[in-house]
Amino acid sequence: MRPERVIGNLEKRFPGEIVEASKDGEDLVLVIRPEALLRIMGSLKGPPYSYKLLLDLTCVDFRRDAGAFEMVYHLYSLDANGRVRVKVRLPADAPLLDSLAGLWRNANWLEREVYDMFGVVFRGHPDLKRILMYDGFEGFPLRKDYPLRRRQPKAVKGNST
């Protein structure tokens, strides 16, 4: 399906929930409202679009310029060889979003990484905890206000096993 048609169909089906739609080369770029994330992603995953592969999921800290975190999802359609980038803007003070762990299994670890690095909380995640940093680490290292060279003592508590 051509990117223009995908945009047209989605805007018809989810009126007012797609904030921006554009193209990056052959790829589709959508900015959607956070409330609609689960429904739009579910729709993109199923037919007729079948973006079945969740390529990537990450976050960008735009609090300084836009006062928001921006979640960035990359989906890929194996049948149509098409990519779509879905972005969701989250308020800086309470970054909370629905988890995609029910739709894609790799979302489990990817969302844990975003939680670990940015402190974004995912509603409905089966086991939201740090993944790369250790238990007891304080702060979120990839936030822009986390100093590059801050050192923290290795935590002892919570490292029971």
Added chain:
Amino acid sequence: MTLEPRSERNTMLLNLGPSHPAMHGTVRIMVELDGERILNSEVEIGYLHRGFEKTCENRTYFNLLPYTDRLNYVSPLINNAGYALAMEKLLGIEAPERAQYIRVLMCELSRISDHLTSVAAMGMECGAFTVFFYMMKAREYIWDVIEFTTGARMTASYIRIGGVRADLHPDYRAALEKAVRETRKVLKDVHGLLDGNKIFLDRTKGLGALTPEEAVSYGWTGPCLRSTGIRYDVRKARPYLVYDRMDFDVPLGANGDNFDRYMVRMMELDQSLRIVEQTAAAMPPRAPIAVGDRRYVEPSEAIRVSRSQRVIGPVRLSPNLEGSEKDVYRDIQAADRRWTLPPKEDAYTTMEGLIDHFLFFMKGRGIRPPKGEVYFSVEGGNGELGYYIVSDGTDRPYRLHLRAPCFHVVSALERLIKGRYVADVIPTFGSLNMIGGELDR
């Protein structure tokens, strides 16, 4: 670690890793056992986390390249290529044709070394030590070719934004032919050693199998996804560099088990060798260098003379810079001089060259892409290696995120070993080819 015994039965918690010979780098698996059977498990990663993404946000676009070497340290040149191509997309430039062929050659040699390492380690863990030694031997020949041109075996930082650092060594063909010949021999030997080996088959056939649907749901790409029978290869789906001119097949598996992952890697080795031969045969020639009276000027003399007059004749460069002479620049570096390092000869002998050199490295100058974002992916040793770069117009990336294929593959490990025996963890884990540097970043 929060794994608690969940069942009523008398179960045992066992800790595998993080520092265990079979744990490929550092990863920890906690398993809950009923006898020898795994009821539950939890994989703990992050032991090799070095803050790659945070570091990159604080380095200039030029300076962060060596960090990409250290992601998948078995195939560093593919990481370089992915980053360089993402940046070229952002800057809107293209490397010259010869540089593109050199890149394809280097990427495929890296893929061969990656797959050789993976199969070697997997074989060794199943008790086939001979396979390990044979494949390491082949890898040495491959790395000889890489070292010939890049000057380093692993952390080469050779593929740069806009091109490559240096031209191919004039005698690389001999080393390449030897490497290809020896690798083919080793592959034949390894097929003979493993394909019908009862011990190996018992530990790989039907074990660690994933259905195509599950593999897609786990975000698998690369050899692991293709072992389930799904035909997705970035080199075919979205050809970059000159892969569309190469004739190669995408080997597929059928069962998605350990054995198929082994087999797909072995068949991909054959295909990569084919691509290597094709690139070497089709390598565009260097533009002819103006011959005449080429009396080389020593650098110290060039600097002394340049204080009062123009230097006549080419400057002899240090052996470290072999292959990056000014004459070959047009073949290995993009034409847009704003984004590439000025030739060393100019920096030594002309005022303009020196100014260019300073401006390239000065804080706040150098490579400054326009505001925007880019996602570009290449086929890495383990699957789709994607760079997501957000630029705010300064000389440092606002955000650089790596889509590490390993991360997705390893996230399925808990599912793969559930209900199996402890002994099955090792070949299953080995067949996934976890690379710590890429997994933990």
